[in-house]
Amino acid sequence: MFPPPTAKEVVEKTVAEFGRLDVLVNNAAQQHMQTDFTKIDPAQLVSTFSINVFGYFYMAQAALPHMKEGASIINTSSVTAYKGSPGLVDYSSTKGAQISFTRALSNQLVSKGIRVNAVAPGPIWTPLQPATFPGEKLEKLGDSVPMGRAGQPCECATCYVFLASEDGSYVSGQTLHPNGGVVVSG
Template sequence: MIEKTFPKNFTPQTQDTQPGIESKMNPVPIFEQGEYTFDANRLKDKVAVITGGDSGIGRAVSIAYAREGAKVAIVYLNEDQDAEETKKIVENNGGTALLIKGDIGDETFCQSIINTVISSFSKIDILVCNSAEQHTANSIEEITYEQLDKTFRTNVYGSIFMIKNCIKHLKEGSSIIITTSVTAYQGNETLIDYSSTKGALVSLTRSLAKNLAPKNIRVNAVAPGPVWTPLIPSTMPSSDVQEFGSKTAFKRAAQPVELAEAYVFLASQGASFITGEAIHVNGGEFVNS
């Protein structure tokens, strides 16, 4: 992968609603690289469910999993164009993708996701809890009940709903991967409720890893630093977008493709003795703290 091909700053921009549309971003996030190849069949014949799989990190993971031999069920909120584009890319890479649209904050919908995947593929081997909601606030006093409820419902409740309804279908050797964040460890002065949810997901990862170890089901997390995804222009002021990621050791934000390998590794046999852990893909953000 050629680091110099990745942008170090961005055009000031915003989007009206989140989680945002990838095709409207400038530049469009990099979810594949010619120099960054999979094809080792590390996930051959596996079935993966990926929430937020339509764009950003989820798109990169969906494509990487497909290239490693997995069938992917892509769960998304309402971004039809992004979801269809991801499905097309997966299929162009020889993979199989199933699109499922709805809000994971609703447990009934989560039940229907699992039922649909089992009906289509007869099994589930990998669950990636990646959907996220975030809002900026300069003060905790600005955080409304509605915002707090939506952020926790998507990030925490949604992950628990998905795991709870998926667990009976997971077998020995299955893997659950949760997307947390560097903000769970460092905090963030304007992402107060979001950071709180990501801290909860770290604790969920550790507790569930202990709970499921007797069944040999592994539970791990990936903790990204700043990543150029649709959440950024759809939730941040344009002035912050321009310098997004500049405080990392590499002086830039990650591109989604740079996260994908961590998710492949944690889902593969190569991580068979790893559980309850978080892989930090943050561009050396701790180095600068």
């Protein structure tokens, strides 16, 4: 069934509990290492896009009827949207789709006073990393960024707080990059 009832249920429970909905943070993803592009099977592709892209659409669609002027939608993307990752082709593709989704939805909602932005972290120590990478690759997580280390979730948190707050009231359609100093464009 599309969209899944989960998005609507989550939004309805939130509104019932708090009486309103001011901020939506889309932050769900899966990634699977696959160094041979031809071995990304259809089931993996559908699953990755379903969670990483379709889920963002469904949550925003469920939330919008409850959001008023001044509200904010923040989509979590990744540095891979800008530089790609040879072992994460399907994941990188979904992250690029999230950036395009952010920009397009921002253009549509700006006249309603609802801001839409993204955060595109670099290597961050989250449960997604050990679930994806083998030990030897995990040990080197973050070594390739200019700061020479992986970041911590708290080093991304201020990006979300800024975009959700009144301090970010003049920012929409943009992406913040807590990524250890990797210079990206686009």
